Amino acid sequence: MSVLVTDSGFAADDWPHGFASLDQIPANNDVAELAVDLPSDADLRDLEARLNDVGMIRIDFPSFADGRGFTLARNLRRMGFAGRLRAKGHVIADQYAMARRSGFDEVEIDQALADRQPEDQWLRRADWRAHDYQARLRA
Numbered sequence: 001m002s003v004l005v006t007d008s009g010f011a012a013d014d015w016p017h018g019f020a021s022l023d024q025i026p027a028n029n030d031v032a033e034l035a036v037d038l039p040s041d042a043d044l045r046d047l048e049a050r051l052n053d054v055g056m057i058r059i060d061f062p063s064f065a066d067g068r069g070f071t072l073a074r075n076l077r078r079m080g081f082a083g084r085l086r087a088k089g090h091v092i093a094d095q096y097a098m099a100r101r102s103g104f105d106e107v108e109i110d111q112a113l114a115d116r117q118p119e120d121q122w123l124r125r126a127d128w129r130a131h132d133y134q135a136r137l138r139a
Contacts, residue, residue: 002088003114005096005107007126010119013108015084019058022046037088040068044075051081058108061089070102077103093117096125 004011019037020026026034035056036047047054057076059069073085087099088108099107109117 001111002108003111004086005109005122006105007100009123009126010114015056017055019056025050025053038072040066040072042072044072044079048079051076051079054081054083056084056086057081058086058088059104061087061091064090064092064095066090070098073099073103093121093125096122 002013004013015035017033017035019035021037022042025036034054035058036054038047038057038059040060040062042059047057059072061069069087069091073087076085084106085104086106086108087104090113091099091107091109092113096107
């Protein structure tokens with residue numbers, strides 16, 4: 001079972017539809033129901049023309065040391081993706097603020113990680129705008 005992490009803490013997954021890989025995206029679809037799973041090494045050019053057709057994108061983090069997902073999230077937002085963006089996998093509580101600043105709306109973790117890093121550890125990073133040193137430097 002997986003746990004969603006949001007700015008308000010742990011929550012159950014509320015996405016009622018499945019996820020498709022890039023090569024499984026149907027030709028015709030309902031924007032609200034299409035969700036795409038992206039690996040951390042995805043080429044966004046394969047998805048760029050379909051961004052307006054996608055309701056959610058879930059990016060895999062195979063390791064907490066693999067930061068490519070943060071770059072993918074930032075690039076998707078720069079390309080105009082306005083749907084839900086979810087990080088999935090090995091994201092740790094210390095990385096939550098970075099995930100939110102790079103464009104993710106939520107993080108999906110497994111129950112084992114939620115047990116090791118309880119909700120209070122994630123909530124300490126939920127005020128991610130207040131601790132953004134880059135924004136303070138630009139001001």
